[in-house]
Amino acid sequence: MKARVHVTLKQGVLDPQGRAIHQALETLGFEGVEDVRQGKYIELDLAETDAAKAEALVREICATLLANPVIESYTVSLQD
Amino acid sequence: MKARVHVTLKQGVLDPQGRAIHQALETLGFEGVEDVRQGKYIELDLAETDAAKAEALVREICATLLANPVIESYTVSLQD
Numbered sequence: 001m002k003a004r005v006h007v008t009l010k011q012g013v014l015d016p017q018g019r020a021i022h023q024a025l026e027t028l029g030f031e032g033v034e035d036v037r038q039g040k041y042i043e044l045d046l047a048e049t050d051a052a053k054a055e056a057l058v059r060e061i062c063a064t065l066l067a068n069p070v071i072e073s074y075t076v077s078l079q080d
Numbered sequence: 081m082k083a084r085v086h087v088t089l090k091q092g093v094l095d096p097q098g099r100a101i102h103q104a105l106e107t108l109g110f111e112g113v114e115d116v117r118q119g120k121y122i123e124l125d126l127a128e129t130d131a132a133k134a135e136a137l138v139r140e141i142c143a144t145l146l147a148n149p150v151i152e153s154y155t156v157s158l159q160d
Contacts, residue, residue: 006121021122024145032127032137041086041121042101047112057112065104 001046002079003058007067008039042066051078081126082159083138087147088119122146131158 009015017038025033044061048054058076067074089095097118105113124141128134138156147154 008121008123018122021145025141028144030137030141030144033124033141034127035123035125037123039121039123041088041119042098043088043115043117043119044113045115047114057110061105061110061113064108064110065101 001049001051001054003044003046003054004077004079005042005044005058005062005066005074006039007042007062007072007074008037010071010073013071040066054078081129081131081134083124083126083134084157084159085122085124085138085142085146085154086119087122087142087152087154088117090151090153093151120146134158 015037018036021038022033022036025036044058046054046057048057055076055078058078062074062076063069095117098116101118102113102116105116124138126134126137128137135156135158138158142154142156143149
């Protein structure tokens with residue numbers, strides 16, 4: 001089973017990577033981009049085949065290692 | 081209109097970030113994780129309201145700035 005995790009900065013937290021991309025796009029002449037936010041995307045291949053157990057495992061992994069809960073939030077989605 | 085971009089390393093390209101996460105999970109005692117791949121996730125807020133034009137703009141942005149086409153591939157999805 002495959003899990004897809006998105007880790008993003010919470011609303012209101014400064015996102016220097018997103019701001020750098022935004023400025024680079026303006027420098028390159030791209031118009032009509034109002035805001036940019038960058039996050040992390042992680043794919044996990046799991047041996048677990050039970051969706052509920054897999055989601056519980058991935059949420060524990062996120063809380064322990066992948067996300068900083070002070071400034072980041074995360075979403076988990078599963079695929080067979 | 082909001083665009084969501086996923087930039088991931090192509091199959092076969094070494095992913096040191098994913099490997100570091102995988103090793104950390106083993107050190108922390110998490111079992112049943114067979115592989116980990118890390119990519120980038122970028123959200124763009126666009127002034128454009130036409131979906132086809134927005135997608136064309138975002139694909140140009142990806143090819144120009146966000147992805148390295150030698151080693152990375154990208155996907156674009158749009159939301160109203």
